Amino acid sequence: MTAGEPLLLASGLRKSFGPTVALDGAGIAIGAGEVVAVMGPSGSGKSTLLHCLAGIVRPDAGTVRYAGRELSALPDRERSALRRRDFGFVFQFGQLVPELTCLENVALPLRLTGVRRKEARDRALAWLERLEVTEVAGQRPGEVSGGQGQRVAVARALVTRARVVFADEPTGALDSLNGERVLQLLTGAARETGAAVVLVTHEARVAAYCDREVVVRDGRPRDLAAVT
Ligand SMILES: Nc1ncnc2c1ncn2[C@@H]1O[C@H](COP(=O)(O)OP(=O)(O)OP(=O)(O)O)[C@@H](O)[C@H]1O
Numbered sequence: 001m002t003a004g005e006p007l008l009l010a011s012g013l014r015k016s017f018g019p020t021v022a023l024d025g026a027g028i029a030i031g032a033g034e035v036v037a038v039m040g041p042s043g044s045g046k047s048t049l050l051h052c053l054a055g056i057v058r059p060d061a062g063t064v065r066y067a068g069r070e071l072s073a074l075p076d077r078e079r080s081a082l083r084r085r086d087f088g089f090v091f092q093f094g095q096l097v098p099e100l101t102c103l104e105n106v107a108l109p110l111r112l113t114g115v116r117r118k119e120a121r122d123r124a125l126a127w128l129e130r131l132e133v134t135e136v137a138g139q140r141p142g143e144v145s146g147g148q149g150q151r152v153a154v155a156r157a158l159v160t161r162a163r164v165v166f167a168d169e170p171t172g173a174l175d176s177l178n179g180e181r182v183l184q185l186l187t188g189a190a191r192e193t194g195a196a197v198v199l200v201t202h203e204a205r206v207a208a209y210c211d212r213e214v215v216v217r218d219g220r221p222r223d224l225a226a227v228t
Pocket residue numbers: 017020021022040041042043044045046047048049
């Protein structure tokens with residue numbers, strides 16, 4: 001990474017799905033530890049931008065650099081390994097493995113990176129405590145409330161000490177009280193661990209928890225003034 005280069009840097013991103021232009025020359029820079037809200041109308045390209053930044057979707061044109069390396073230049077295996085090691089994900093729903101308990105779900109990313117069972121369980125439990133959901137440790141995702149499930153998902157995203165958490169409408173299925181608490185916990189825990197957060201949301205009160213808001217319109221993000 002060259003001196004002064006942001007942790008995540010995208011420029012000139014274009015992505016179409018058939019005739020639909022989802023990204024039209026999009027660029028964005030995210031600094032280490034920065035919490036950025038990505039907002040904008042439905043269909044403006046927010047999720048596509050997040051997927052390109054995370055290396056899940058390959059753009060038709062443009063570049064995404066993470067820690068000084070261009071994601072699209074990495075072989076698939078290396079990109080997957082990097083995603084597992086450095087990135088965490090929180091989606092609106094459905095990201096927890098239904099057959100595993102909540103504790104096992106949080107321990108899973110650690111087990112996948114070779115952490116021993118006992119240590120993985122201990123670290124997972126500490127994260128459930130931090131997210132105030134130890135009571136669901138032994139339950140399966142289908143047996144817990146939406147808010148509890150999202151807290152478990154946040155714990156799972158951060159347990160590996162991810163450097164970037166990508167969150168796509170993490171509170172979209174929650175009532176406003178639960179939604180705000182999950183945002184608080186997600187951004188608070190990310191700040192403690194130094195993780196950057198790219199947060200796609202419609203939550204109007206999100207500004208209070210973010211360093212910066214970016215609004216996507218017609219496939220291009222525009223920076224609002226830094227949130228004070
Ligand atoms: N896999 C896909 N196949 C076809 N079209 C897609 C696909 N993904 C996105 N699109 C289209 O690309 C455009 C941008 O979609 P995207 O999901 O990025 O927007 P968004 O801003 O996240 O929307 P929302 O707020 O409704 O989630 C939309 O017109 C959408 O229909």
